[in-house]
Amino acid sequence: HATKKSMEDHLDKYTKLFTLTAQRMRMIVDAFEETLDKGLQEWGQCVPMFPTWVFGSPTGSEKGDYLALDMGGTNLRVCLVSLLGGCKFEITQTKYRLTEEQKQEDGEKLFDFCAECIKEFIKVHLPDVTAENPIVLGFTFSYPCLQERIDHGILIRWTKGFGAPNVEGHDVGELFRKSLERHQVPVVLAALINDTTGALIASQYVRPTTKIAVILGTGCNAAYTEEIKCIGKLKDKGLNGDDVVAINCEWGAFDSDLHQHLPRTKYDLHIDEHSNKPGEQAFEKMISGRYLGEIFRLVVMELIDEGAMFLGQNTYKLETAYSLDTAFLSLMESDPTDELLTIIGIFSHFYGLETTLAERQFFRALARLIGRRAARLSACGIAAIVRKKGYLEKGCDVGADGTLYNKYPGFPQRIHQALVDVLGEQGKNIKTHHAEDGSGVGSAIIAAMTKARK
Ligand code: ADP
Numbered sequence: 001h002a003t004k005k006s007m008e009d010h011l012d013k014y015t016k017l018f019t020l021t022a023q024r025m026r027m028i029v030d031a032f033e034e035t036l037d038k039g040l041q042e043w044g045q046c047v048p049m050f051p052t053w054v055f056g057s058p059t060g061s062e063k064g065d066y067l068a069l070d071m072g073g074t075n076l077r078v079c080l081v082s083l084l085g086g087c088k089f090e091i092t093q094t095k096y097r098l099t100e101e102q103k104q105e106d107g108e109k110l111f112d113f114c115a116e117c118i119k120e121f122i123k124v125h126l127p128d129v130t131a132e133n134p135i136v137l138g139f140t141f142s143y144p145c146l147q148e149r150i151d152h153g154i155l156i157r158w159t160k161g162f163g164a165p166n167v168e169g170h171d172v173g174e175l176f177r178k179s180l181e182r183h184q185v186p187v188v189l190a191a192l193i194n195d196t197t198g199a200l201i202a203s204q205y206v207r208p209t210t211k212i213a214v215i216l217g218t219g220c221n222a223a224y225t226e227e228i229k230c231i232g233k234l235k236d237k238g239l240n241g242d243d244v245v246a247i248n249c250e251w252g253a254f255d256s257d258l259h260q261h262l263p264r265t266k267y268d269l270h271i272d273e274h275s276n277k278p279g280e281q282a283f284e285k286m287i288s289g290r291y292l293g294e295i296f297r298l299v300v301m302e303l304i305d306e307g308a309m310f311l312g313q314n315t316y317k318l319e320t321a322y323s324l325d326t327a328f329l330s331l332m333e334s335d336p337t338d339e340l341l342t343i344i345g346i347f348s349h350f351y352g353l354e355t356t357l358a359e360r361q362f363f364r365a366l367a368r369l370i371g372r373r374a375a376r377l378s379a380c381g382i383a384a385i386v387r388k389k390g391y392l393e394k395g396c397d398v399g400a401d402g403t404l405y406n407k408y409p410g411f412p413q414r415i416h417q418a419l420v421d422v423l424g425e426q427g428k429n430i431k432t433h434h435a436e437d438g439s440g441v442g443s444a445i446i447a448a449m450t451k452a453r454k
Helices: 002-018 022-041 100-104 107-125 172-182 195-206 232-237 266-273 289-305 326-333 341-351 357-389 403-407 411-423 425-429 438-453
Strands: 050-055 063-071 075-085 088-097 135-141 187-193 210-216 220-227 244-248 396-401 430-434
Touching: 002 357, 022 232, 022 357, 022 411, 050 187, 050 195, 050 438, 063 107, 063 438, 075 107, 075 438, 088 107, 088 438, 100 107, 107 172, 135 172, 135 438, 172 187, 187 195, 187 438, 195 210, 195 220, 195 244, 195 396, 195 438, 210 357, 210 403, 220 357, 266 289, 289 326, 289 357, 289 403, 326 341, 326 357, 326 403, 341 357, 357 396, 357 411, 357 430, 396 403, 403 411, 403 430, 411 425, 411 430, 425 430
Parallel strands: 063 135, 135 187, 210 396, 396 430
Antiparallel strands: 050 244, 063 075, 075 088, 210 220, 220 244
8 A cells, every 4th residue: 555655646746747738738738839930930940930832722622643752761552542423532552671771872873763663653554554645643751851842852851760872962853864764664753752741631532621631650740731921931932922822831940940839858858868859849759759758768767766666686687778668658648447457468478577566557658748748739730820810710621640549548528628728619610530541642633733733
C-alpha cells in the first residue's frame, strides 16, 4: 500500500508537468497564429510556410489515369491512380524495396532505379502508354526542398537515412527527368510534391470542405489552402491575388527560434540536446511518434535514479536511448485487463523487468499524459490555422494521417476535445478525418490539376 501511495505522489508531479490547461493552449495558439503569418510575409522564417505551387483545389470531377511515384523512407511505390470523377478513384500499386546501399549510392543511380521501376510498371499495367502517348506523373518526394515551380525543387538536405551524393543542392526534378530520358520512360513529370500537400489535395478531392491536412507520424507537419493575396512574400511574382495555393507549413519547427511559447519539460530539453539536430523542430519533438516513447523512457529513468522503482533489478535494457517505441505507449493505454497484463508483458519481455500493479497503473497514466499532451499541442496548430482563416463559424474538415493519428488510442478524440477547450463550443465545427493516401492519390490528383492548368 505504501508503494501505491508514493506512485500516486509521483503521478501528481508529472500530471502538473505534462498537463496543458485551456488557458495555456490559448497562449500557444496566439503565438502560433502570429508565427504562421510571419512565415507568409517573409522568406527564411523559423516556420517557413513554403508555397507549394499547387494552385486551386481539386473539384472532385477530375478524371483520367495518372501515375504517382512515392519515395518513402523504406519503399519505392509506383501507383496508377484512375480518377473517376464524382470524388471517386481507383488505385493499383507496386512496391519496390530500396536497399541501404541504394540510399547511399550516387544520386544518378538512385533516380535511374526509380525510372526503371516505372518503366517496368508501365510495361505490366499500361500497354497503351508509349513515347507518342505518354502518361503524366506526380513525384512525391518528402524531403525538404526549395521550390520555385511545381516541377522543380532544390534538395536542401537528405533526411530519413538517405545520403546519396550529388543530390543535395541540386534540382531533383531535373535529375529525375534526365533519368527518365536515359531510360526512355514514356512519362511526363508534372509535379514534385510533399506528402502533407498530397494529403491535403487527396482529402479535398473526396471531401471538398477540407481546408487543412496534418500528418502525425514519425514527424509532424501540416498543409492548408491559402489565398495568394495573404502571402506577402509572393507579392511581386505576378500571381492572381484571388487565386489560392497550398502552403506546406513545416510547422514542426514552431518555437525553435525563441523558445518562448512551448512549455518544454526537462525531458523535452534532453531529447533536443541529444538529437542529431539540436535546436531544431521544437514542436515536433514534443508531439511526433519518433519522440513520445523516448519522453516516457526518460521519466522512468528519472524514477529509477531516484530509487523509486525496479530496486535490485537490472535496468540496463531500458537505459538505451530510444529503446521504448511509441507503439508501447499505445499498447499500455489500450490494455483492457485490470491486472494490466499487456504492461506486464512489455516490461518482462523487452526489458526483463518485473512490475507491481501500482507501477503499471502509473505507467499507463504516464502514457496517457504524454499522449494527451501531444494531441493537445497538435490541436493548437490546427486551431491557429482555423482562427487565422476564420473557419470557426462555418467549420471545416481536416484531413489527418500518420500512425500516431491512426493507431494511438483516442488521439482523434483528444484533438477534438482540445479544439473545444481552446476555441469554445464552436470548436465542434472543426472535424478531423482519416486522410486519403496523399503520397499516391494526392500526387496523382496534383499531376492532373497541373496538366489542366497548363
Ligand atoms: P512516417 O511519418 O514516416 O510515414 P508513420 O506514420 O508510419 O511514419 O509513423 C511511424 C511512427 O509511428 C514511428 O515513430 C513509430 O514509433 C510510431 N508508431 C508505430 N506504431 C505505433 C502505434 N501503434 N501507436 C503509436 N505510434 C506508433
